[in-house]
Amino acid sequence: MPREIDPTINEKSFILDALNQKLRIDGRDLDSFRELELNFGDDYGLADVQLGKTRVLARVSAEVVKPFTDRPFDGIFTITTELGPMASPAFEPGRQTEQEVLLSRLIEKAIRRSNALDTESLCIVAGQKCWQIRADVHFLSHDGALVDASCIAVVAALQHFRRPDVSVEGEKVTIHTMTERIPVPLSILHVPICVTFSFYLDGEVCLVDATLQEEQLRQGDMTITLNKFGELCQIAKAGGLAINGLNLLRCAKIALVKVGEIAATVQRRLEEDAAARVRRDNLLESKADNERA
Amino acid sequence: MECVTCGATFRGLRLCHSNPTHDTSHNRPSSHLHKPSSLPSTSHSFLKKLENVPLRNPLTRRPPHRRPSYVEHGNTKVICSVNGPIEPRAASARNSERATVTVDVCFAAFSGTDRKKRGKSDKRVLEMQSALSRTFATTLLTTLHPRSEVHISLHILSQDGSILATCVNAATLALVDAGVPMSDYVTACTVASYTNPDESGEPLLDMSSAEEMDLPGITLATVGRSDKISLLQLETKVRLERLEGMLAVGIDGCGKIRQLLDGVIREHGNKMARMGAL
Numbered sequence: 093m094p095r096e097i098d099p100t101i102n103e104k105s106f107i108l109d110a111l112n113q114k115l116r117i118d119g120r121d122l123d124s125f126r127e128l129e130l131n132f133g134d135d136y137g138l139a140d141v142q143l144g145k146t147r148v149l150a151r152v153s154a155e156v157v158k159p160f161t162d163r164p165f166d167g168i169f170t171i172t173t174e175l176g177p178m179a180s181p182a183f184e185p186g187r188q189t190e191q192e193v194l195l196s197r198l199i200e201k202a203i204r205r206s207n208a209l210d211t212e213s214l215c216i217v218a219g220q221k222c223w224q225i226r227a228d229v230h231f232l233s234h235d236g237a238l239v240d241a242s243c244i245a246v247v248a249a250l251q252h253f254r255r256p257d258v259s260v261e262g263e264k265v266t267i268h269t270m271t272e273r274i275p276v277p278l279s280i281l282h283v284p285i286c287v288t289f290s291f292y293l294d295g296e297v298c299l300v301d302a303t304l305q306e307e308q309l310r311q312g313d314m315t316i317t318l319n320k321f322g323e324l325c326q327i328a329k330a331g332g333l334a335i336n337g338l339n340l341l342r343c344a345k346i347a348l349v350k351v352g353e354i355a356a357t358v359q360r361r362l363e364e365d366a367a368a369r370v371r372r373d374n375l376l377e378s379k380a381d382n383e384r385a
Numbered sequence: 386m387e388c389v390t391c392g393a394t395f396r397g398l399r400l401c402h403s404n405p406t407h408d409t410s411h412n413r414p415s416s417h418l419h420k421p422s423s424l425p426s427t428s429h430s431f432l433k434k435l436e437n438v439p440l441r442n443p444l445t446r447r448p449p450h451r452r453p454s455y456v457e458h459g460n461t462k463v464i465c466s467v468n469g470p471i472e473p474r475a476a477s478a479r480n481s482e483r484a485t486v487t488v489d490v491c492f493a494a495f496s497g498t499d500r501k502k503r504g505k506s507d508k509r510v511l512e513m514q515s516a517l518s519r520t521f522a523t524t525l526l527t528t529l530h531p532r533s534e535v536h537i538s539l540h541i542l543s544q545d546g547s548i549l550a551t552c553v554n555a556a557t558l559a560l561v562d563a564g565v566p567m568s569d570y571v572t573a574c575t576v577a578s579y580t581n582p583d584e585s586g587e588p589l590l591d592m593s594s595a596e597e598m599d600l601p602g603i604t605l606a607t608v609g610r611s612d613k614i615s616l617l618q619l620e621t622k623v624r625l626e627r628l629e630g631m632l633a634v635g636i637d638g639c640g641k642i643r644q645l646l647d648g649v650i651r652e653h654g655n656k657m658a659r660m661g662a663l
Contacts, residue, residue, distance in 0.1 A: 193511045206622050295613075312523070314617070324628060327603070327619035330512075331519025334613035337632045344625060 096182040099305055107309055111297045118144075118303065123346050125301040126237075128354065130248055130361045136275065137253030141245040144303065145235035150245035151228045152253040156267065159215065159222040167214020168224040171199055171246060179231035179238075180304075198239050198328055199229070202284050202317040203246055206325035213279040216258055216265055223255060225278065236303040239315055243286040248358050251280055252365065282319040284326075285354045287347040289314045291333045298343060300350060314340070316347040320355045454558035459593060460545035465555035467563040469535035478534045483527035488517040489538045490552065496544045513549055520616045521556065524608055526566040535565055546594035547575040549604050549618065554642060561650050569609030570646055573616065574638040576631045577602035578623050588627075588634040603631050607639040 099107070110117055120126065126144035133140070137152035159166060173196045175183040183189070203209070214223040227249060229242045254275035257268045290302040290310035299306060307313075312332025317325040324344070329335075376382075453466040470484050478485045490513050492503040503510060517537065525535060537559070539552050553573035560567055577589040577600040592602050601623035606616035614636070623631075 188506075190511065190515055193508050194515060197508050197512050201620055205620060318625065322625045324619060324623050324625050327617055329614070329617040330516035331521070331616055332523060334523065334608045334611070334615035337612050337614055337636055340614060340617065341629055341632070344628060348625060 094182050094184060096180065096304070096308065099308055103305065104309055107305065108292065111292050111299075114297070116299070116306075122297065123300045123350075125240075125350065125354070126303075128244070128357055130244070130358060132248075132252050132361070132365045137249050139245045139249035139252055141241050141248065143237055143241045143244075143301065145233055146237055146241050147231075147233040148238070148241040148245045149230040149232055150242065150249040151230070152246075152249045153226050153228070154223050154253070154255045155226075156216065156221055156265075157224045158220060159218075161219075164219035165215050166211040167222040169204055169209050169211055169214075169227075170224070171196070171204060171227045171229065173199060173229040173231075173242065175231055175238075178233075180234040183231075183234075194330070195239060195242070198286070198315055198326070199242055199246065201326045201328070202243055202286050203250075206282070206284050206317070206319075208247065208280060208282055208284050208325075209250060210279040210281050217260060217263075221265060225250075225253075225255075234304060236305075236307045237288055237301045240286050240288050240301060243284065243317070244354060244358065247280075247283050247285070248362070250278055251283070251358070251362055253278055282321065282323065283355050283358070284317050284319050285351040286315055286317045286326075287350050289316070289343050289347075291335060295333055295335045295339060298339065300346065314343065316344055318344075318347055318351045320352050322348055452559070452562055454555050454562060456551055456555040456558060458545075458547050458551045458554075458591060460543055461541075461547055461551045462543040463539060463541050463548075463551045463555040465537065465539045465552070465559040467535065467537050467556070467559040467565060469563070469565065470530040470533035471536065473532070473534040474536075479532055482531055484525070484530040484533045484535050486518045486522045486525060486527065486535050486537065488514045488521075488556075489536070490514050490517070490541070491539065492541045492544070496541050513552070516549065516616060516618070517552060517556065520553065520571060520606060521560070521567075523615060524567050524569065524571050525560070526568060529566050535560075544594065546592045546597045547604070549616075550574050550606070553606050553616070554646065558646060558649065561646075562653070569611075570643050571606050571608055571615060572639045572642040572646060573604060573606035574635060574642055575602055575604045576635040576638065578627045578631055580627075588631045590634055590638045601627075603628075603635060605632070605635040605639065607636055607643075610640065610643065612636045 107117055114122060116122065129142040131140045132138060139150045141148045141150070157168060159168065173192065175189070175192045175195070176185050177183055209225065214225065216222055227246050229246060231238060231242070254277055256270060257273040257276050259266050259268065287300060288302070290299045290306060291297070291312040291314075292299065292310060294311070302310060312329070312335065314327065314329035314335070316327050319325065453464050455462070455464050473479045473485065478487055490510050492510070494500050494502045521537065537556050539555060541548060541552070550573035553571055557571050561570070574590060575592045577592045577596050578586070579589050579600055580586040589596065589600070592600065596602070601619070601621035604616070604618045605614055607613060608615050614632070
């Protein structure tokens with residue numbers, strides 16, 4: 093089984109010594125994220141998130157399916173994650189490792205179970221037809237904070253996505269193409285953002301957005317998911333170093349600030365992309381070789 | 386049972402160690418209880434004990450690592466046996482610096498309201514196993530037994546909320562009895578946040594499964610008498626301001642459970658000493 097190369101003893105003592113003096117080797121503050129870069133594709137629903145050297149791509153797609161029999165009024169929303177060798181040579185294709193299960197459970201709890209996407213709005217004909225929204229997360233490069241990056245990618249892609257408009261007349265359902273009618277955005281109820289904390293030196297030091305090397309050296313970790321309204325969606329601290337309750341509360345308060353910043357960045361990028369899209373569409377319509385109406 | 390500081394109460398809590406009996410499972414007629422095939426022999430003899438089988442030879446004791454513990458939180462019932470430190474069964478569990486902690490969680494098919502078999506690859510089960518093994522890996526003094534494995538096997542016999550918390554308590558009890566060196570008890574409980582329409586409300590200690598369905602709640606585990614939290618899980622949406630109150634009640638609750646566990650362990654130790662088993 094391939095493994096990530098452990099940091100050398102020199103690297104380890106250097107990083108930990110630096111942390112003891114409240115310094116990180118990339119010069120960041122203890123509670124600051126790396127530069128977040130968020131780009132959208134030409135199609136709707138493609139988000140590319142870069143957090144330092146970590147890069148995650150999320151693709152949202154929709155198709156019409158039959159709803160589950162026990163939930164006839166709900167659409168279906170699935171998130172799939174797969175850690176492949178593209179992200180890091182330590183990940184094997186095909187086999188589900190413990191890390192992968194935990195990651196997918198975390199994202200699932202953060203986004204799906206917190207009802208970020210209103211599945212009732214995806215119903216077309218009760219019990220017969222509904223939209224299935226599928227978010228595929230691809231990990232392109234792994235340098236720590238995979239959960240944080242993939243959560244941002246999925247919520248950004250969901251907000252960016254537009255599904256074709258549908259009209260229902262009696263039993264007849266028509267799906268209008270993207271050119272025929274303006275496609276509709278999904279109904280997003282809130283935007284959950286994950287913040288992962290790493291604990292060092294018996295809980296003295298707590299880092300936000302650890303790099304891969306810092307992750308390998310940490311004694312414990314905790315992922316908090318919040319939205320900008322101050323609602324906790326999920327907390328996962330599965331073992332690791334035991335931390336004082338007050339420190340945990342302090343982490344939650346830091347997380348709330350970070351979530352506000354990240355949500356604002358995502359919102360700004362979405363608006364910029366929408367503006368660029370309008371400019372491009374106007375340009376296409378005003379071309380001289382277009383057919384005259 | 387009432388918590389002194391917050392007044393919150395637990396449901397009926399029962400903790401026990403199995404008696405230091407001789408393993409008689411081979412020469413007994415098969416029991417009428419339906420037993421899933423995956424239950425180890427240790428649990429068989431324990432199930433028989435529940436049927437009031439008289440102790441055969443109280444002075445012979447089974448090796449310490451084969452004695453299961455049994456914990457009830459209301460209707461949630463968990464039996465746990467610890468095996469180890471043993472030679473690692475898989476090469477991947479061998480670490481030259483410390484012992485590895487592996488956990489198996491098995492939901493009995495009859496444990497829930499409807500009979501269903503939960504596979505080993507169920508994501509929820511895998512998540513529980515990893516949370517438990519990481520919780521105990523930091524509390525056990527694993528560096529004392531390098532290149533070995535401590536295997537914790539948990540069987541959920543009946544589910545009624547707070548399953549993870551019950552598992553933590555059962556595992557602590559079994560680990561102490563098995564004599565695996567650990568720095569302190571790890572005890573766990575759940576807390577729900579209940580809000581009245583006028584935004585007031587007290588946190589509720591120890592959720593049942595009906596409460597788990599409707600109320601947001603946390604599962605937390607603390608180490609020893611300190612208020613240090615080693616495990617914290619929240620899966621439903623709740624206001625951030627509510628967290629502080631829930632943590633305070635939870636930490637008190639864990640302290641209370643620690644006292645209960647301590648009582649059971651001391652009583653059991655005294656009994657064993659009286660029987661001459663020590």
